[in-house]
Amino acid sequence: MLSILIVLILGSAVGLFVFKSEPKLNSNFENEWSIFKNSPFRLGLDLSGGSHLIYKADVSGVKAGEVSVSMDSLRDVIERRVNLFGVSEPIVQVQNSGFVSGEDEKLIVDLPGVTDVEKATAMIGQTPLLEFKIEAPKDTPQNVVVGEDGKVSLDASPQFVSTELTGRYLKKASLEFDQTTREPKVSLQFDDTGTKLFAQITKDNIGKMVAIYLDGAPISVPVVREEIPGGQAVISGSFTPTEGKQLVGRLNSGALPVPITLLSRQTIGATLGNDAVAAGVKAAVIGFLIIALFFILWYRLPGLAAVLALCMYVAAMLALFKLLPVTLTAAGIAGFIISIGIAVDANILIFERLKEELHSGRTIADAVSAGFSRAWSSIRDSNFSTIISAIILFWFGTPMIKGFALTLGMGVLVSMFSAIMISRIFLSGLVFIGESKFARFLFSSGFSK
Amino acid sequence: MFIIKHKKIFIAISVILVLLSMAALFIFPLKIGIDFKGGALTEVLYKTERPAQADLDKAFKNLDLGSVLIQPTGELGYIVKSLDLSEAQHTLLLKTLSEDGKYQLEEKNFNSIGPSVGKELTRKAIMAIIFVSFGIILFIAFAFRKVSKPVSSWKYGVMAVISLLHDVIIPIGIFTILSHFYAAEVDTLFVVACLTILGLSVSDTIVIFDRIRENLRNKLGTSFEETVGRSLDQSYKRSIFTSLTVIMVLLSLFFFGPESTKYFALMLTAGMFFGTYSSIFLASPLLVLIEELQKKK
Numbered sequence: 001m002l003s004i005l006i007v008l009i010l011g012s013a014v015g016l017f018v019f020k021s022e023p024k025l026n027s028n029f030e031n032e033w034s035i036f037k038n039s040p041f042r043l044g045l046d047l048s049g050g051s052h053l054i055y056k057a058d059v060s061g062v063k064a065g066e067v068s069v070s071m072d073s074l075r076d077v078i079e080r081r082v083n084l085f086g087v088s089e090p091i092v093q094v095q096n097s098g099f100v101s102g103e104d105e106k107l108i109v110d111l112p113g114v115t116d117v118e119k120a121t122a123m124i125g126q127t128p129l130l131e132f133k134i135e136a137p138k139d140t141p142q143n144v145v146v147g148e149d150g151k152v153s154l155d156a157s158p159q160f161v162s163t164e165l166t167g168r169y170l171k172k173a174s175l176e177f178d179q180t181t182r183e184p185k186v187s188l189q190f191d192d193t194g195t196k197l198f199a200q201i202t203k204d205n206i207g208k209m210v211a212i213y214l215d216g217a218p219i220s221v222p223v224v225r226e227e228i229p230g231g232q233a234v235i236s237g238s239f240t241p242t243e244g245k246q247l248v249g250r251l252n253s254g255a256l257p258v259p260i261t262l263l264s265r266q267t268i269g270a271t272l273g274n275d276a277v278a279a280g281v282k283a284a285v286i287g288f289l290i291i292a293l294f295f296i297l298w299y300r301l302p303g304l305a306a307v308l309a310l311c312m313y314v315a316a317m318l319a320l321f322k323l324l325p326v327t328l329t330a331a332g333i334a335g336f337i338i339s340i341g342i343a344v345d346a347n348i349l350i351f352e353r354l355k356e357e358l359h360s361g362r363t364i365a366d367a368v369s370a371g372f373s374r375a376w377s378s379i380r381d382s383n384f385s386t387i388i389s390a391i392i393l394f395w396f397g398t399p400m401i402k403g404f405a406l407t408l409g410m411g412v413l414v415s416m417f418s419a420i421m422i423s424r425i426f427l428s429g430l431v432f433i434g435e436s437k438f439a440r441f442l443f444s445s446g447f448s449k
Numbered sequence: 450m451f452i453i454k455h456k457k458i459f460i461a462i463s464v465i466l467v468l469l470s471m472a473a474l475f476i477f478p479l480k481i482g483i484d485f486k487g488g489a490l491t492e493v494l495y496k497t498e499r500p501a502q503a504d505l506d507k508a509f510k511n512l513d514l515g516s517v518l519i520q521p522t523g524e525l526g527y528i529v530k531s532l533d534l535s536e537a538q539h540t541l542l543l544k545t546l547s548e549d550g551k552y553q554l555e556e557k558n559f560n561s562i563g564p565s566v567g568k569e570l571t572r573k574a575i576m577a578i579i580f581v582s583f584g585i586i587l588f589i590a591f592a593f594r595k596v597s598k599p600v601s602s603w604k605y606g607v608m609a610v611i612s613l614l615h616d617v618i619i620p621i622g623i624f625t626i627l628s629h630f631y632a633a634e635v636d637t638l639f640v641v642a643c644l645t646i647l648g649l650s651v652s653d654t655i656v657i658f659d660r661i662r663e664n665l666r667n668k669l670g671t672s673f674e675e676t677v678g679r680s681l682d683q684s685y686k687r688s689i690f691t692s693l694t695v696i697m698v699l700l701s702l703f704f705f706g707p708e709s710t711k712y713f714a715l716m717l718t719a720g721m722f723f724g725t726y727s728s729i730f731l732a733s734p735l736l737v738l739i740e741e742l743q744k745k746k
Binding site: 283398 | 494556570576577648655691697705707710
């Protein structure tokens with residue numbers, strides 16, 4: 001009896017935690033303990049609304065060994081940009097190329113609450129890409145330009161080719177004013193590698209032009225007079241002090257180490273997300289009620305114990321979602337709902353065994369313990385293959401699939417525990433009701449007496 | 450014993466259903482969704498009224514967006530399918546849908562997937578299919594590692610795999626027919642549903658086979674046929690009930706759950722249903738059939 005009480009109290013405590021930590025369910029939420037305030041459900045983009053962007057990073061200009069370093073710094077830069085914009089809980093992650101994920105280096109950006117795709121991409125695209133280019137050899141064919149009037153002409157401006165020197169070697173940018181003309185200019189200080197590269201470039205191109213490109217457009221095309229070994233460059237152009245200041249800010253907050261292009265994006269409006277959450281909760285509650293009704297009607301007293309165990313299973317899973325935390329998606333909720341159906345399977349295996357044991361003339365107490373021990377191998381086997389599928393889906397999946405695999409896999413594991421431990425404690429505790437005909441009725445099931 | 454006595458009828462039902470499903474696959478080729486082939490899907494909801502579809506069709510013909518497919522959804526919405534869109538094209542699309550601001554609209558959902566991301570997903574899906582199938586077959590091999598008489602262990606495994614194929618092919622057939630008449634397309638959730646069916650349905654078969662072998666060891670029944678029949682009598686109810694609880698929640702998910710997981714829930718329901726059917730009415734009868742063929746030799 002004592003063990004039943006302990007389990008009930010523990011279960012209620014977990015349930016209370018789940019309830020108290022939901023802002024929507026508590027009018028006085030601000031005054032709650034911090035453990036409650038810090039544990040709301042974490043909703044995926046398809047439920048909270050927001051944008052999911054996948055960028056391809058062009059790492060062709062990066063040495064093979066340095067790809068992961070530059071991808072990491074790319075992530076840091078984008079993360080800073082996104083944070084500056086005030087998005088709550090953005091997720092910026094690198095997806096390295098590989099056997100499973102394909103040959104491109106990718107950057108995945110999740111922006112909860114941002115449904116204006118243009119604003120979102122602009123915010124990320126704003127990060128300046130600084131490049132230094134040198135004059136192409138003379139024999140490079142010139143660009144053919146089709147004018148607005150339809151005339152075809154040769155692009156007269158000189159051709160530039162990229163060098164290894166980019167914004168990733170920038171140490172610091174600052175705004176200065178020319179001593180004589182008072183015009184604003186941006187002075188750049190390279191890091192060690194950048195300094196070497198810049199010295200080499202200026203040495204090789206004395207008398208020629210070096211173009212400084214920002215976001216793919218030339219902003220300054222100075223002529224090199226001599227080798228510059230100190231790693232300092234100056235961008236002077238026709239910009240106002242305000243523009244200069246902005247440019248410095250953008251450069252210092254991080255120039256993109258590698259260029260990126262947007263491959264795909266998904267935006268889910270907040271209403272669609274809210275609808276999905278409401279529908280998911282409704283489906284879960286109705287599914288739970290149907291199962292509870294079926295169990296109590298069919299399996300009687302053990303059924304009631306199983307429903308109590310199922311309540312605890314649900315409370316435990318919801319608490320785990322909050323504490324781990326698990327990002328819930330529509331597919332994840334589906335996985336959780338299915339796991340409710342699977343969770344009671346173990347109880348069915350046990351109860352059917354229990355009934356057989358009762359039929360073979362055992363006492364209730366013996367039948368309960370035999371039912372549990374004999375059903376275990378079936379329970380283990382019937383859940384094992386689902387766990388295999390869940391693990392592999394989690395390993396390969398996109399975020400949506402991962403959400404499903406995680407809730408389903410966790411559900412199967414936790415439900416094995418809840419069926420075996422919690423139902424057992426309840427049923428063993430209830431054995432005290434004796435061996436009367438009525439007691440045997442309560443422990444039987446279905447249409448039998 | 451009823452099931453074993455009429456085993457040929459039940460096996461025939463399965464064979465017919467599988468053949469019908471395969472025929473459906475040939476007649477209505479599966480529609481591949483943008484997850485795998487790339488493309489864009491835009492869902493908009495108009496504030497008060499929506500423009501006529503014919504007007505929009507005409508407007509899109511004059512634009513350089515490739516083929517654009519417009520489908521009405523709900524009272525006030527459209528779903529627009531097109532090639533994957535750049536930022537500028539996306540803006541143009543929205544502007545056209547609002548007929549240059551004449552109709553106010555809200556963009557509920559926008560999803561643009563570049564071809565390379567589609568290829569990546571396709572590769573991932575294929576790998577997942579291979580690995581899950583491999584993992585399940587390994588599990589079956591492990592579950593049936595002990596030799597038993599009169600039917601050797603590997604034959605149990607083969608039967609389990611056959612009934613597994615049956616459990617996946619029939620839901621795919623149903624989905625094919627659905628996708629012909631409704632908007633269902635093959636997306637990542639479709640693949641996940643197939644793989645989850647593999648995981649969920651094999652367990653039923655294994656548990657029943659375990660019962661058969663337990664009864665064979667305990668010498669229950671005078672012939673193999675009788676042993677199998679009595680094992681089925683002992684375990685069919687729990688087999689049906691365990692699936693029934695999962696089907697109950699899946700139907701709840703189908704009727705009340707989010708729009709995005711409706712077809713997913715339906716696929717899984719079909720998978721659970723035929724998974725249970727096959728473990729009771731297909732796999733075990735097939736075992737008896739094999740034993741009879743062995744005896745004749």
